Amino acid sequence: xxxxxxxxIILIAVVAAVIMHHHLNRxxxxxxFIVVGILxxxxxxxxxxxxxxxxFLFFIVAxxxxxxxxxxxxxxxxxxxxxxxxxxxxLVIATVIIVGSALHLLFPFLPLALAIALCxxxxxxxxxxxxxxxxxxxxxxxxFTIMQNESLFNDASGFVAFDLSLLAFTTGSFSANRAVxxxxxxxxxxxxxxxxxxxxxxxxxxxxxxxxxxxxFVMITLELLVxxxxxFVAERLTLSGILAVVAAGLFQGMENDSLQLVSSRVQLVRSxxxxxxxxxxxxxxxxxxxxxxxTIMEQIISKHPGLLGLLILIGIVLYVLKFAIRLLWxxxxxxxxxxxxxxxxxxxxxxxxxxxxxxxxxxAFLLPTINGRDLTTDRNALIFVVTVVILISLTVAAxxxxxxxxxxxxxxxxxxxxxxxxxxxxxxNKVRSSKDAQAETHIVVDALSQQLHQNNRPHRREQRRLFExxxxxxxxxxxxxxxxxxxxxxxxYYYLRFLDLTKFTFNNTVWQNLWLRVRFGxxxxxxxxxxxxxxxxxxxxxxxxxxxxxQRQFHAHGEDIRPLEEVGYQAVMHALKQERHQHxxxxxxxxxxxxxxxxxxxxxxxxxxxxxxxxxxxxxxxxHAEYEFVQNALDKGTIDVETAESLQQHIxxxxxxxxxxxxxxxxx
Numbered sequence: 001x002x003x004x005x006x007x008x009i010i011l012i013a014v015v016a017a018v019i020m021h022h023h024l025n026r027x028x029x030x031x032x033f034i035v036v037g038i039l040x041x042x043x044x045x046x047x048x049x050x051x052x053x054x055x056f057l058f059f060i061v062a063x064x065x066x067x068x069x070x071x072x073x074x075x076x077x078x079x080x081x082x083x084x085x086x087x088x089x090x091l092v093i094a095t096v097i098i099v100g101s102a103l104h105l106l107f108p109f110l111p112l113a114l115a116i117a118l119c120x121x122x123x124x125x126x127x128x129x130x131x132x133x134x135x136x137x138x139x140x141x142x143x144f145t146i147m148q149n150e151s152l153f154n155d156a157s158g159f160v161a162f163d164l165s166l167l168a169f170t171t172g173s174f175s176a177n178r179a180v181x182x183x184x185x186x187x188x189x190x191x192x193x194x195x196x197x198x199x200x201x202x203x204x205x206x207x208x209x210x211x212x213x214x215x216x217f218v219m220i221t222l223e224l225l226v227x228x229x230x231x232f233v234a235e236r237l238t239l240s241g242i243l244a245v246v247a248a249g250l251f252q253g254m255e256n257d258s259l260q261l262v263s264s265r266v267q268l269v270r271s272x273x274x275x276x277x278x279x280x281x282x283x284x285x286x287x288x289x290x291x292x293x294x295t296i297m298e299q300i301i302s303k304h305p306g307l308l309g310l311l312i313l314i315g316i317v318l319y320v321l322k323f324a325i326r327l328l329w330x331x332x333x334x335x336x337x338x339x340x341x342x343x344x345x346x347x348x349x350x351x352x353x354x355x356x357x358x359x360x361x362x363x364a365f366l367l368p369t370i371n372g373r374d375l376t377t378d379r380n381a382l383i384f385v386v387t388v389v390i391l392i393s394l395t396v397a398a399x400x401x402x403x404x405x406x407x408x409x410x411x412x413x414x415x416x417x418x419x420x421x422x423x424x425x426x427x428x429n430k431v432r433s434s435k436d437a438q439a440e441t442h443i444v445v446d447a448l449s450q451q452l453h454q455n456n457r458p459h460r461r462e463q464r465r466l467f468e469x470x471x472x473x474x475x476x477x478x479x480x481x482x483x484x485x486x487x488x489x490x491x492x493y494y495y496l497r498f499l500d501l502t503k504f505t506f507n508n509t510v511w512q513n514l515w516l517r518v519r520f521g522x523x524x525x526x527x528x529x530x531x532x533x534x535x536x537x538x539x540x541x542x543x544x545x546x547x548x549x550x551q552r553q554f555h556a557h558g559e560d561i562r563p564l565e566e567v568g569y570q571a572v573m574h575a576l577k578q579e580r581h582q583h584x585x586x587x588x589x590x591x592x593x594x595x596x597x598x599x600x601x602x603x604x605x606x607x608x609x610x611x612x613x614x615x616x617x618x619x620x621x622x623x624h625a626e627y628e629f630v631q632n633a634l635d636k637g638t639i640d641v642e643t644a645e646s647l648q649q650h651i652x653x654x655x656x657x658x659x660x661x662x663x664x665x666x667x668x
Contacts (some may be wrong), residue, residue, distance in 0.1 A: 103119070120165055195251060285358050327347055352401060495565075569601070
C-alpha cells in the first residue's frame with residue numbers, strides 16, 4: 001500500500017509540474033520536474049529515497065526509447081545513415097576519449113576510467129526535450145531531423161561505452177581489442193535480437209488485422225509488451241537491451257507506415273496512449289531525481305564538506321569540453337542533406353541542442369556504489385556532477401535555441417492560435433448563413449464559439465457586472481411594458497420572480513444548484529401532481545429545470561411566458577451590444593459566457609425543439625467549411641503543410657467528439 005501511495009504522489013507531482021510549465025513555459029520542463037521533486041523530498045515518505053536503477057531502466061527507459069524509435073522516420077534514418085554513424089558512434093567515441101582524458105589531466109584525482117564513464121553518461125542527447133524550445137522555422141528542419149535520429153542510437157552507444165569504462169575501473173585493466181569486440185557484439189547483437197522480436201510481433205499483429213481481430217485492447221496490449229520483452233531477452237543474452245528496444249521500435253514504425261488507412265482506430269488510440277506514457281515516464285524520471293537530490297547532496301556534504309563547488313566546476317568543464325567537440329563535429333563532419341547558407345548557425349544549433357536528459361539521468365543512477373576514499377570516486381558525487389551537466393545543458397538550450405531558430409523580422413507567420421481562430425470563425429459564419437433552422441443554428445454556433453474561449457479563464461467580478469447590467473436592462477423593459485399595459489400584473493410578478501432565480505442558476509455554485517434542484521422538484525410535483533415528474537426535475541440541471549418550471553407555472557394561470565422572454569432577450573442583447581461598443585476593455589470570454597447563457601435560455605423557451613438530423617447536417621457544414629478554409633490557405637500558399645496538418649487534426653478531433661457525444665448537444 002505504501003509503494004502504491006508513493007507512486008500516486010509521484011504521478012500527481014508530474015501533473016502539477018506540467019500545469020506549472022504551461023504558465024512558466026520559458027523554464028525547461030525537466031527543471032520544473034526536478035524542483036517539484038525536491039519539494040516532495042520534504043515529505044517524510046520521501047526522505048532519503050534512492051530508487052532501484054535496474055528496475056528504473058527496465059520499466060521507464062525501455063518504453064521511452066521504444067516510443068521514440070517507432071515515431072522516427074525510416075526515410076530519414078535511411079538517408080541519414082552516414083550522419084547517424086558519425087554522430088551516434090564516432091562522436092560518442094571521440095567525446096568519451098578526448099573529454100575523458102582532458103578531465104583526468106585537469107583533475108588528476110579523478111581516475112581515467114571514471115572520467116570516461118562520466119563522459120559516456122552525458123553523451124546521449126535528449127532531442128525531444130530540446131525541440132520544445134524551438135520556434136517553427138523551416139530553415140532548421142534538417143538539423144532537428146538529424147538530431148532526432150542521432151538520439152535514438154547514441155543512447156545505446158553511451159550505454160556500451162559506460163559499461164566498458166566501468167569494467168575497466170572495477171578490474172583495473174583495459175584491452176582495446178577486447179573493448180572493440182564487446183562494443184561490436186553488444187551493438188550488433190542487440191540490434192539483431194530486437195529486430196527478431198520486432199519482426200515476430202509485427203507478423204502476429206498483421207495476422208490479427210487480416211483476421212479482423214485488431215481491436216484496440218488486443219493490439220495495444222501486445223505492443224506494450226514488446227519493449228519489455230526485447231530488453232529482457234537481450235540483457236539475458238548479455239547484449240545491448242537498449243539497442244534491442246530501438247530495433248523493435250523501428251520495426252513497429254515500419255508497420256505504422258504500411259498500415260496507412262488500415263486499423264485507423266487502433267493507430268489513433270496507440271498514438272494517444274504512447275503520448276501519455278512518454279510524458280508521464282519522462283516526468284517520473286526527473287521528479288525522482290529531484291526527490292533523490294537532497295539525499296545525494298546531504299551525503300556528499302557529510303563525507304566531503306565544502307567540496308560541492310569542486311563538483312560544480314567539474315560539471316561545467318565537462319559540459320564546455322563536450323560542447324566544443326560537438327560544435328566542431330557538427331560544422332565539419334555532418335552532412336546536411338541539402339545545401340545551407342548558414343552552416344555555422346546549423347552547427348551552433350546542433351551543439352546547444354545536444355542537451356543531456358532522461359537517458360543520461362538513467363545512466364547516472366546505474367553507477368554502482370564505489371567505496372573510494374576521495375570525493376570523485378563517490379557514487380553520489382558522480383551523480384551530482386551529471387545533474388550539473390543536465391541542468392546547464394537544458395538551461396543553455398532553453399535560452400539559445402529560441403534565439404537561433406527565430407524567424408527573421410518580416411517573415412514571421414501567424415501563430416497557430418490565430419489560424420485556429422480564423423478557421424472556427426469561418427465555420428460559424430457559414431452556419432449562421434442558414435436561416436431556416438434557428439434553434440439548431442444556435443446549438444452549433446454556441447458549440448463552435450466555446451472553442452474560441454476554452455483557454456481563457458473568465459474574470460468572475462467582470463462576469464457578475466455584465467450579468468447585473470443585463471438583469472437591470474431586462475427588468476427595466478419588463479416594468480416599462482407593464483406600465484404601458486402590454487403585460488398584466490400576474491405576468492410581470494411571476495416573470496420578475498423568474499429573474500430572481502435566474503441569478504442563482506447563472507452563478508450555479510454547488511449549494512445553490514442543490515437548493516434549486518430541490519425547489520424545482522418539489523414545486524413541479526405539486527404543480528403537476530406527479531411525483532415522477534418532480535423526480536425528473538430534481539435530476540435535471542437547474543438551468544433547464546427552471547425554464548420548464550416557469551413555462552408550466554405561466555400555463556397553469558392561462559398565460560404565456562414566451563412574449564415576456566422575447567422582450568427581455570432583445571433588451572439584454574441590445575445592452576451587451578452597447579457595452580461592447582462603449583467599453584472596449586470588456587474581455588471576450590466574459591461577454592461570450594453571458595451571451596451564451598441568454599441565447600440558450602431564449603432557444604429553449606421560444607424556439608421549437610431541435611431536430612437531431614438538422615443539427616448533424618449543420619455540424620457537417622461547419623466541418624466542411626473548416627476543411628475548405630485549410631484547403632484555400634494551402635492553395636494560396638499562406639500556410640505551411642505542418643500548420644495545415646495541425647488544423648486538420650483539430651477538425652478530426654472535433655468530429656470525433658461530436659460523433660461520440662452528439663446526444664449531449666440536443667439535451668443541453
